[in-house]
Amino acid sequence: MNIEIINIGDEILIGQVINTNAAWLAEELNKAGYRANRFVVLPDTREGILAGLKEAAERADVVLVSGGLGPTKDDITKQTICEFFDTKLVFNQEAYNDIEVLFGKRGWRNISELNRKQAELPETCISLPNYIGTARGMWLETGGQANKEHLQSQIFNRQSSIFIFLPGVPFELKEMFTREVLPRLQRLFPPKAIFHKTILTQGMGESAIAEILHDWETLLPPHIKLAYLPQPGLVRLRLTAIGPEKNALEHEIRQELSKLHALIPDLIFGYDNDTLEAVIGSLLLSKQATLALAESCTGGYIAHLITSVPGSSAWFKGGIIAYANEAKKELLYVKPETLSNHGAVSEQTALEMAAGARTRFGTDYVIATTGIAGPDGGTSEKPVGTVWIAVATPQKIFARHFLFGDDRGRNIRRTALSALNLLRLSL
Amino acid sequence: MNIEIINIGDEILIGQVINTNAAWLAEELNKAGYRANRFVVLPDTREGILAGLKEAAERADVVLVSGGLGPTKDDITKQTICEFFDTKLVFNQEAYNDIEVLFGKRGWRNISELNRKQAELPETCISLPNYIGTARGMWLETGGQANKEHLQSQIFNRQSSIFIFLPGVPFELKEMFTREVLPRLQRLFPPKAIFHKTILTQGMGESAIAEILHDWETLLPPHIKLAYLPQPGLVRLRLTAIGPEKNALEHEIRQELSKLHALIPDLIFGYDNDTLEAVIGSLLLSKQATLALAESCTGGYIAHLITSVPGSSAWFKGGIIAYANEAKKELLYVKPETLSNHGAVSEQTALEMAAGARTRFGTDYVIATTGIAGPDGGTSEKPVGTVWIAVATPQKIFARHFLFGDDRGRNIRRTALSALNLLRLSL
Numbered sequence: 001m002n003i004e005i006i007n008i009g010d011e012i013l014i015g016q017v018i019n020t021n022a023a024w025l026a027e028e029l030n031k032a033g034y035r036a037n038r039f040v041v042l043p044d045t046r047e048g049i050l051a052g053l054k055e056a057a058e059r060a061d062v063v064l065v066s067g068g069l070g071p072t073k074d075d076i077t078k079q080t081i082c083e084f085f086d087t088k089l090v091f092n093q094e095a096y097n098d099i100e101v102l103f104g105k106r107g108w109r110n111i112s113e114l115n116r117k118q119a120e121l122p123e124t125c126i127s128l129p130n131y132i133g134t135a136r137g138m139w140l141e142t143g144g145q146a147n148k149e150h151l152q153s154q155i156f157n158r159q160s161s162i163f164i165f166l167p168g169v170p171f172e173l174k175e176m177f178t179r180e181v182l183p184r185l186q187r188l189f190p191p192k193a194i195f196h197k198t199i200l201t202q203g204m205g206e207s208a209i210a211e212i213l214h215d216w217e218t219l220l221p222p223h224i225k226l227a228y229l230p231q232p233g234l235v236r237l238r239l240t241a242i243g244p245e246k247n248a249l250e251h252e253i254r255q256e257l258s259k260l261h262a263l264i265p266d267l268i269f270g271y272d273n274d275t276l277e278a279v280i281g282s283l284l285l286s287k288q289a290t291l292a293l294a295e296s297c298t299g300g301y302i303a304h305l306i307t308s309v310p311g312s313s314a315w316f317k318g319g320i321i322a323y324a325n326e327a328k329k330e331l332l333y334v335k336p337e338t339l340s341n342h343g344a345v346s347e348q349t350a351l352e353m354a355a356g357a358r359t360r361f362g363t364d365y366v367i368a369t370t371g372i373a374g375p376d377g378g379t380s381e382k383p384v385g386t387v388w389i390a391v392a393t394p395q396k397i398f399a400r401h402f403l404f405g406d407d408r409g410r411n412i413r414r415t416a417l418s419a420l421n422l423l424r425l426s427l
Numbered sequence: 428m429n430i431e432i433i434n435i436g437d438e439i440l441i442g443q444v445i446n447t448n449a450a451w452l453a454e455e456l457n458k459a460g461y462r463a464n465r466f467v468v469l470p471d472t473r474e475g476i477l478a479g480l481k482e483a484a485e486r487a488d489v490v491l492v493s494g495g496l497g498p499t500k501d502d503i504t505k506q507t508i509c510e511f512f513d514t515k516l517v518f519n520q521e522a523y524n525d526i527e528v529l530f531g532k533r534g535w536r537n538i539s540e541l542n543r544k545q546a547e548l549p550e551t552c553i554s555l556p557n558y559i560g561t562a563r564g565m566w567l568e569t570g571g572q573a574n575k576e577h578l579q580s581q582i583f584n585r586q587s588s589i590f591i592f593l594p595g596v597p598f599e600l601k602e603m604f605t606r607e608v609l610p611r612l613q614r615l616f617p618p619k620a621i622f623h624k625t626i627l628t629q630g631m632g633e634s635a636i637a638e639i640l641h642d643w644e645t646l647l648p649p650h651i652k653l654a655y656l657p658q659p660g661l662v663r664l665r666l667t668a669i670g671p672e673k674n675a676l677e678h679e680i681r682q683e684l685s686k687l688h689a690l691i692p693d694l695i696f697g698y699d700n701d702t703l704e705a706v707i708g709s710l711l712l713s714k715q716a717t718l719a720l721a722e723s724c725t726g727g728y729i730a731h732l733i734t735s736v737p738g739s740s741a742w743f744k745g746g747i748i749a750y751a752n753e754a755k756k757e758l759l760y761v762k763p764e765t766l767s768n769h770g771a772v773s774e775q776t777a778l779e780m781a782a783g784a785r786t787r788f789g790t791d792y793v794i795a796t797t798g799i800a801g802p803d804g805g806t807s808e809k810p811v812g813t814v815w816i817a818v819a820t821p822q823k824i825f826a827r828h829f830l831f832g833d834d835r836g837r838n839i840r841r842t843a844l845s846a847l848n849l850l851r852l853s854l
Contacts, residue, residue, distance in 0.1 A: 022442075035440060040466065040467050132834070299734025326744070
């Protein structure tokens with residue numbers, strides 16, 4: 001199957017918005033055993049959209065199009081779609097009912113004329129429901145009426161192209177693609193067997209990991225590929241196996257995983273969609289233990305990661321963001337002489353912050369952070385990027401020193417992930 | 428001038444790398460008064476690259492191409508370039524000398540065969556120096572020898588297309604584009620004046636704003652365009668004016684801005700790259716006032732936004748993340764009977780949390796949040812998405828009720844932005 005991805009939007013072409021939708025769709029296609037052969041970004045103009053659709057139809061079996069379906073009038077997408085597919089917009093009662101349901105659920109005010117127009121859809125399309133927004137998706141085929149039977153069968157006329165129009169709002173696009181589009185593509189175009197496993201690591205940079213893994217990687221069979229996917233604060237490794245039979249691939253990957261685990265046991269914290277914070281949550285739950293935080297340089301970011309985990313209230317009691325020194329003293333019982341003798345960014349302060357938070361919240365575990373995130377506040381002795389992280393467990397309290405870089409955002413993120421990983425290794 | 432941007436790279440087409448080069452180039456072009464009409468991403472194959480170059484040559488005056496010039500994969504790209512431009516690779520001594528200089532400067536080991544091959548360039552190209560990497564840029568024109576005089580004059584044959592090949596490594600691309608490419612494009616194609624202004628709003632959805640702005644938008648002069656750019660929790664509006672003279676455009680936009688401000692005075696919190704948290708920081712600084720937080724459902728996310736602002740320690744004292752009810756009682760002095768009579772998600776609890784945090788931190792202002800972020804914990808009386816936000820000012824404490832959706836992450840974000848905006852309106 002030849003797939004192309006089109007995004008419509010002037011905001012992308014002027015560099016105001018980065019085209020993350022294309023990357024997300026491409027990654028999902030890849031995970032399912034397909035691959036996109038081209039990305040195209042088109043302007044919000046009739047001529048630009050028409051030319052792009054025409055060229056894609058000449059090359060591709062399936063074209064995923066996103067953007068240009070919002071309620072405001074900078075959208076001429078649907079008119080142009082009708083022109084290209086030689087059809088017209090008709091009011092779709094089912095789509096309108098869905099908009100009403102959504103408005104009711106959200107307690108929004110009356111449905112405006114603009115929202116009402118979102119229920120107008122090309123007559124020949126199969127419309128795709130949007131459970132979290134007002135713009136429906138549209139499935140159209142060149143050469144006439146989109147055939148609803150395609151969606152149930154594997155019969156497809158290879159001389160026409162399928163165009164699937166998705167909303168540009170990322171979370172709406174993701175939901176609709178996963179729920180409404182991918183299963184249908186899988187029925188129409190059964191993919192080759194592919195098996196991916198992503199290994200999540202924290203605590204070492206990409207090149208250092210690559211050196212440790214070099215010999216193992218060289219011995220991987222040719223149908224198994226390794227990719228390094230670094231992100232601020234962690235490195236993901238992805239193994240991809242392609243072959244005739246999925247169970248065999250899965251078995252081979254599992255064997256490689258056990259070799260990998262023996263090489264970097266402490267670095268691996270999870271797989272695929274795991275997050276460090278969710279892994280910690282599971283470990284705490286299984287021990288029936290609880291956690292509290294004392295954050296200075298991370299300023300609430302660790303708490304944000306933790307409370308992004310659904311159900312975290314079962315094991316997370318709360319945190320104190322002690323940005324000012326008075327807060328460290330009054331809320332976390334850090335001694336005034338500790339601050340004056342060692343400074344706020346010091347091992348001693350980190351240890352006392354952790355102890356103070358444990359007293360305040362009465363939890364089994366605590367993480368405390370203090371550091372210089374930057375861009376200001378560094379000295380020659382304690383440059384920007386200097387961080388102390390303390391962890392309190394039922395048995396002990398210990399602290400570790402880190403030296404990160406000079407970017408505030410990345411320092412906050414790397415401190416948070418390093419702190420979570422220190423806690424994970426203590427659990 | 429019709430400009431298109433091409434990126435070559437399988438890593439983009441499988442979603443492993445996000446195409447930030449295209450966004451950066453587009454933004455730079457836009458700032459200079461040009462605009463890209465299309466982005467295309469092509470695979471690392473002869474057929475894919477040839478087809479993409481051919482199509483771009485039919486449409487565009489200038490094509491900026493990036494990627495495919497690294498030492499491991501430039502074979503296919505440069506061979507294909509030669510095929511398309513009907514020329515051959517020749518060893519370029521100047522390019523080789525530059526590679527030697529770079530290796531010397533960096534203290535790298537011997538130049539490998541792969542690096543030596545990077546000094547082979549298409550015979551008809553004008554090569555562009557790379558001061559920070561080994562891959563030279565290449566300027567080629569369809570229809571024969573690239574004319575070095577083009578680079579000095581404004582004479583250009585509109586029937587051919589200029590292709591400029593840039594390295595894919597972002598910092599090399601940026602340096603080469605800024606230093607070697609843009610000044611030449613500006614001589615060849617003197618740009619039209621363009622002026623953008625992005626208006627940042629919080630507190631109302633896209634459709635509702637569009638209704639209020641409808642009459643004003645209809646009366647905008649035809650050379651000024653309005654675009655809606657919604658994000659979770661806020662809506663950005665972008666005005667773009669194109670014309671002969673930049674000062675006149677800026678003046679016109681300023682007039683439209685004052686009309687816009689009169690229509691939605693409370694919604695606008697800033698412009699262009701402002702953030703709500705940085706705007707609040709400036710307002711607090713100018714009043715020499717301080718802020719503390721009491722977060723329940725936002726779980727540290729407001730603190731994270733605030734502490735992402737460099738220098739926020741001047742006005743932010745800290746926060747208490749009172750996830751558990753005991754933390755609300757013990758750290759924020761919420762009365763037990765308030766929790767038992769009204770529940771943790773209630774106006775009364777939000778008000779007492781704000782008052783408690785003010786006592787704890789002694790700040791002028793406080794924001795407090797309590798709500799049901801989901802996915803669990805909702806009841807028919809208080810469904811998921813129910814939120815109370817309280818704000819304490821030196822004069823008063825008040826609370827507002829909100830009902831958001833059913834996605835945990837978005838509820839957290841929308842609560843945080845709504846809370847920051849409530850505070851902003853109180854400042």
